[in-house]
Amino acid sequence: MDAVLEIENIEVVYNKTVQVLRGLSLTVPRGAIVALLGSNGAGKSTTLKSVSGLLALEDGEVTAGDIRFKGQSLKNRPPEKLVREGLFHVMEGRRVFEDLTVEENLVAATYALSGREDARSRGYELVYDYFPRLRERRRQLAGYLSGGEQQMLALGRALIARPELIMLDEPSLGLAPLLVEEIFEIVARINREQGTAILLVEQNAAVSLAIASYGYIMENGKIVIDGPAEKLTANEDVREFYLGVGGQDGEARSYREIKHYKRRKRWLS
Ligand SMILES: Nc1ncnc2c1ncn2[C@@H]1O[C@H](COP(=O)(O)OP(=O)(O)OP(=O)(O)O)[C@@H](O)[C@H]1O
Numbered sequence: 001m002d003a004v005l006e007i008e009n010i011e012v013v014y015n016k017t018v019q020v021l022r023g024l025s026l027t028v029p030r031g032a033i034v035a036l037l038g039s040n041g042a043g044k045s046t047t048l049k050s051v052s053g054l055l056a057l058e059d060g061e062v063t064a065g066d067i068r069f070k071g072q073s074l075k076n077r078p079p080e081k082l083v084r085e086g087l088f089h090v091m092e093g094r095r096v097f098e099d100l101t102v103e104e105n106l107v108a109a110t111y112a113l114s115g116r117e118d119a120r121s122r123g124y125e126l127v128y129d130y131f132p133r134l135r136e137r138r139r140q141l142a143g144y145l146s147g148g149e150q151q152m153l154a155l156g157r158a159l160i161a162r163p164e165l166i167m168l169d170e171p172s173l174g175l176a177p178l179l180v181e182e183i184f185e186i187v188a189r190i191n192r193e194q195g196t197a198i199l200l201v202e203q204n205a206a207v208s209l210a211i212a213s214y215g216y217i218m219e220n221g222k223i224v225i226d227g228p229a230e231k232l233t234a235n236e237d238v239r240e241f242y243l244g245v246g247g248q249d250g251e252a253r254s255y256r257e258i259k260h261y262k263r264r265k266r267w268l269s
């Protein structure tokens, strides 16, 4: 298979003491949307930081395994180089420059690409085509945008780089359901029209599996279940604990209400 990203059996330790990832493997095929799901503290963001190199900033280290981007190992690769090579990490929490306008945020995004002669000529039209709201607000300070608009801007900054792979960390966090749907539809369109592969980290399994072709669910630093999105959506445990439907008593419920030990027991038995 032609993979853009291969994570093979990695272990990650923070502060030389706390092991967070325990033999995690996943693959993102070129041009695909892959969902990485799991509850709070499972290690989703740590997985993305391991790929983009941001782990080092938090005194974290990949102590075993390998990560390959377009077939090449990412070991010892400086993070700033990766953006130019086509890998973009949209961090948790909509990191935008609040004191800059929307358009200045996009300008700043092109600085990271200096040295790639085609960066500027593309302009920002592509971003505004996907996010018309950003066009309307191009002269507004990013700090005054709504949460959803800030998420759009964070995505727009990724788009400027025309990456082959975008890693998105919880784009739905704190947004109203309708806005989440709007943003996920645009993510699916970007994938379809630009051919950009997406590794989508989410707690919101329902909307993620709706646009992904494949999904992984992680618990406690490793993958506990994975499969084609439609199979996961039909899986009884996934439905009960991650999609909030079904269950033994037939009542809709959120996985948040379910005790951790119960999930583990059912998946590991
Ligand atoms: N810089 C750090 N130093 C030490 N421990 C950390 C650090 N960052 C994360 N951890 C720990 O690693 C575990 C996984 O954290 P991570 O942020 O990867 O989870 P997550 O799946 O992204 O969770 P959430 O859904 O809440 O964002 C947690 O137990 C967390 O406390």
Ligand SMILES: [Mg+2]
Residues within 6 Å of the ligand: 044, 045, 046, 092, 169, 170
């Ligand atoms: Mg996280």
